[in-house]
Amino acid sequence: MPSDTIRAALVRRLESSSGLSEEDVAEIQALPIAVKHYPAETPVVHDGERASECCLIIEGFCARSKTIASGKRQILSLHIPGEIPDLMSLFLHVMDHELSTLTSCKLGFINHDALRKLHRRRPAVAEIFWRDTLIDSAMFREWIVNVGQRPAPARLAHVMMELRERLRLIGRVEGASFEMPLTQEQIGEALGITAVHANRVIRQLREEGIVELHRGRVTVLDERKFLDLADFDGRYLHQSPTS
Amino acid sequence: MPSDTIRAALVRRLESSSGLSEEDVAEIQALPIAVKHYPAETPVVHDGERASECCLIIEGFCARSKTIASGKRQILSLHIPGEIPDLMSLFLHVMDHELSTLTSCKLGFINHDALRKLHRRRPAVAEIFWRDTLIDSAMFREWIVNVGQRPAPARLAHVMMELRERLRLIGRVEGASFEMPLTQEQIGEALGITAVHANRVIRQLREEGIVELHRGRVTVLDERKFLDLADFDGRYLHQSPTS
DNA sequence: CGGCGTCCTTAACTTTTGTTGGAACCGGGC
DNA sequence: GCCCGGTTCCAACAAAAGTTAAGGACGCCG
Numbered sequence: 001m002p003s004d005t006i007r008a009a010l011v012r013r014l015e016s017s018s019g020l021s022e023e024d025v026a027e028i029q030a031l032p033i034a035v036k037h038y039p040a041e042t043p044v045v046h047d048g049e050r051a052s053e054c055c056l057i058i059e060g061f062c063a064r065s066k067t068i069a070s071g072k073r074q075i076l077s078l079h080i081p082g083e084i085p086d087l088m089s090l091f092l093h094v095m096d097h098e099l100s101t102l103t104s105c106k107l108g109f110i111n112h113d114a115l116r117k118l119h120r121r122r123p124a125v126a127e128i129f130w131r132d133t134l135i136d137s138a139m140f141r142e143w144i145v146n147v148g149q150r151p152a153p154a155r156l157a158h159v160m161m162e163l164r165e166r167l168r169l170i171g172r173v174e175g176a177s178f179e180m181p182l183t184q185e186q187i188g189e190a191l192g193i194t195a196v197h198a199n200r201v202i203r204q205l206r207e208e209g210i211v212e213l214h215r216g217r218v219t220v221l222d223e224r225k226f227l228d229l230a231d232f233d234g235r236y237l238h239q240s241p242t243s
Numbered sequence: 244m245p246s247d248t249i250r251a252a253l254v255r256r257l258e259s260s261s262g263l264s265e266e267d268v269a270e271i272q273a274l275p276i277a278v279k280h281y282p283a284e285t286p287v288v289h290d291g292e293r294a295s296e297c298c299l300i301i302e303g304f305c306a307r308s309k310t311i312a313s314g315k316r317q318i319l320s321l322h323i324p325g326e327i328p329d330l331m332s333l334f335l336h337v338m339d340h341e342l343s344t345l346t347s348c349k350l351g352f353i354n355h356d357a358l359r360k361l362h363r364r365r366p367a368v369a370e371i372f373w374r375d376t377l378i379d380s381a382m383f384r385e386w387i388v389n390v391g392q393r394p395a396p397a398r399l400a401h402v403m404m405e406l407r408e409r410l411r412l413i414g415r416v417e418g419a420s421f422e423m424p425l426t427q428e429q430i431g432e433a434l435g436i437t438a439v440h441a442n443r444v445i446r447q448l449r450e451e452g453i454v455e456l457h458r459g460r461v462t463v464l465d466e467r468k469f470l471d472l473a474d475f476d477g478r479y480l481h482q483s484p485t486s
Numbered sequence: 487c488g489g490c491g492t493c494c495t496t497a498a499c500t501t502t503t504g505t506t507g508g509a510a511c512c513g514g515g516c
Numbered sequence: 517g518c519c520c521g522g523t524t525c526c527a528a529c530a531a532a533a534g535t536t537a538a539g540g541a542c543g544c545c546g
Contacts, residue, residue, distance in 0.1 A: 048478075066388045069474045074388040088381070091374040094486050096381050096479040119370075123363055130373050131334040133380065138331070138339050140383035145309045145317045147391040148435030152503080183523065192391030194504055199525060231312045235291075236339040243337050395533075426493065440533055442495060 006033060006058050006108055009082030009170055016169060017135065018128045019241040027122055031115070033108040038101045045099040051089040053109040057081050060105030061181050065189065066097045075190035077139060078102075078163055078182075082170050087133050090115060103181045131238075138236045147192040150231065152201045155191045157230035160211065160218050165234055176223075181216035205229075249276060249301050249351055252325030252413055259412060260378065261371045262484040270365055274358070276351040281344045288342040294332040296352040300324050303348030304424050308432065309340045318433035320382060321345075321406055321425075325413050330376050333358060346424045346459075374481075381479045390435040393474065395444045398434045400473035403454065403461050408477055419466075424459035448472075 007029050014020055014028070033056065038044060044062065045051055062079040064086075076097060079085040086099050090112055101107075119126035139162070146158050160180060167178050182190065188198040205211050210226050212219040220226050235243065250272050257263055257271070276299065281287060287305065288294055305322040307329075319340060322328040329342050333355055362369035382405070389401050403423060410421050425433065431441040448454050453469050455462040463469050478486065 064384075066384065068388060068392055070392075072392045074391045076384050076387055088377045091370060092377050092381060092481055092486075094478065094481075096481070097384055120366055123366065123369070126366070126369065126373075127334060127362075130369075130376070133373070133377060134331045134335050137376065137380035137383060138335060140380060140387060141307075141309065141319050141340055144319055144383060144387050144390060145311060147387060148317045149311055149313075149315045184525090185523085195524095196505075196526090197503055200503090203525080235337065238335050238337075238339070243335075427495095428493080437534055438494090439496090439535075443533090446495080 006035065006056075007031075009058070010056055010084070013082040013169060014128055014132065017239055017241065018131050020128065021124065024122060024125050024128070027118055027125060031110055031118065033110055035106060035108050038105045038107060040101055040104045043098055043100040044105075044107065045086055045089070045095055047095055047098045049095045050093055051086065051095060051112070053111050054084050054089060054115065055086050055099065056084050056108040056110060058106040058108050060107075061102040061179070062099060062105060063102050063182075063186070063190075064097050064099050073189050074192065075186060076143065077136070078159075078180075078190070080163075080166055080170065080172070084110075084132070085136075087129060087136070102186070135238050138238060142236045152191060152193050152197060153204055154229050154231055155193075156187065156198075156201050156205065157211070157226060158232055159190060161226070161230040161232040162234075162237070164218070165232075165237060165239075169239065176221075177217055177219040179216060180213070180218045249278065249299075250274075252301070253299055253327070256325040256412060257371055257375065260482055260484065261374050263371065264367065267365060267368050267371070270361055270368060274353055274361065276353055278349060278351050281348045281350060283344055283347045286341055286343040287348075287350065288329055288332070288338055290338055290341045292338045293336055294329065294338060294355070296354050297327050297332060297358065298329050298342065299327050299351040299353060301349040301351050303350075304345040304422070305342060305348060306345050306425075306429070306433075307340050307342050316432045317435065318429060319386065320379070321402075321423075321433070323406075323409060323413065323415070327353075327375070328379075330372060331379070345429070378481050381481060385479045395434060395436050395440060396447055397472055397474055398436075399430065399441075399444050399448065400454070400469060401475055402430075402433060404469070404473040404475040405477075405480070407461070407463075408475075408480060408482075412482065419464075420460055420462040422459060423456070423461045 011020065011025055011028055035058065044055055047066065057079055059081055062085055064076045065073050066076065067073045077085070089095060119129070146155050150158060163180055164173055164178050167173050172178060184198045184202065185195040188195040191198065202213050209221050210229060212221055254263065254268055254271055278301065287298055290309065300322055302324055305328055307319045308316050309319065310316045320328070332338060362372070389398050393401060406423055407416055407421050410416050415421060427441045427445065428438040431438040434441065445456050452464050453472060455464055
């Protein structure tokens with residue numbers, strides 16, 4: 001994979017959400033990135049760790065999570081190529097949660113100092129990355145609402161819908177279907193329910209002809225019903241520079 | 244209230260969490276602020292609004308929330324004097340949630356342009372505000388875990404505990420008690436449970452001699468039990484500049 | 487000081503979700 | 517081909533939380 005392809009998804013995403021000048025793009029392209037491969041289901045950055053670099057997802061799916069004293073785990077967000085899930089570590093020096101892979105991944109590591117220097121040199125770039133962390137924050141807010149207020153079937157539909165919208169941006173939705181490589185255990189951890197209940201809910205959505213979930217791939221069977229159930233308003237994704 | 248007192252809580256909070264140079268402090272003190280008074284239970288910034296200023300809480304309690312199609316409301320965070328709950332509106336132009344008062348409040352409004360100019364002039368100040376929005380984000384992550392994984396009594400204890408830690412920073416904890424001016428309806432909205440169930444949980448904590456909640460004031464009856472129940476690890480508040 | 491509205495409180499009942507335990511399925515390694 | 521481990525799937529039962537309904541406390545205002 002040529003070096004510019006590595007950065008392409010990142011630039012494309014930042015461009016669509018924030019707008020970038022040519023010089024900004026050039027500067028971002030010039031950032032040194034160390035590429036590493038990780039197998040599926042592997043921690044990348046640990047809770048409690050003091051990070052000195054950020055992690056760009058080049059290929060594969062990741063998730064962020066926190067584990068509480070009782071051993072229960074909550075998935076906080078899902079991440080796809082072009083995203084930097086731990087950008088926050090730039091200023092929050094010790095990690096308060098974990099970043100791990102869901103599938104096998106190609107990840108690019110960008111040094112904190114390099115990023116900070118770029119920000120001082122080009123405040124406009126800093127603002128774009130700041131905005132990116134704010135969108136991340138907006139997604140957490142919606143995740144709170146999802147887990148706090150929606151019944152389990154709507155929760156699942158909403159998470160699927162959000163993932164689809166984000167995958168669409170990077171051209172990864174194929175007709176009525178897209179990837180969502182989580183086990184039912186992980187789906188439960190994302191929705192704040194048990195794996196058994198996750199299974200019930202998945203079955204229910206299948207039986208009602210709304211969505212099919214098989215082998216880490218979602219297929220929407222009835223778009224109208226899916227929309228109704230998900231109760232999705234994508235404003236919180238702030239996908240346009242003016243929103 | 245003299246002008247420096249208005250800014251005092253903000254500076255104090257930023258100082259303890261990030262460290263500020265004297266020049267930075269002077270610049271922040273110099274920001275023009277328009278003070279306004281709001282009654283209790285009043286929206287300050289609406290969902291969908293395009294904001295041109297940020298809101299500093301000088302006195303009183305606020306909350307952020309989102310309302311879904313079914314009419315259910317989820318409280319996302321509580322806010323106390325010295326905080327700028329809608330700092331994110333600097334770069335997320337249209338609000339994806341609502342900011343409203345819980346009690347009657349004295350609020351100070353700071354123009355976006357003034358802030359942006361300050362950031363360009365002093366990148367170090369920008370970084371401190373950026374970090375502040377990242378801490379906000381970290382609090383959302385913990386809120387997700389709370390609502391998603393903890394049983395209702397632990398949820399309540401955890402929210403109380405977080406509020407106490409933050410109030411402590413601004414010198415607002417009096418012995419074993421502190422303010423938490425929410426109705427049981429609002430507590431339910433914060434914890435993702437119904438008001439009736441919130442009442443059950445509050446009663447349970449009282450009967451077990453853990454905490455008393457009366458007239459918007461929390462009194463901790465048994466610190467040990469309270470700690471155990473809340474399962475609180477304050478790292479996510481990132482209260483020290485190095486954390 | 488009496489009436490009104492909001493909040494708090496409680497009980498009885500329903501629904502959702504969790505728990506336990508086990509069977510079927512499936513892919514990868516031997 | 518066959519075993520093994522992880523996932524998926526399912527049912528029966530238990531616990532947690534939601535719903536509905538109604539009485540009581542309290543402060544505010546006329």
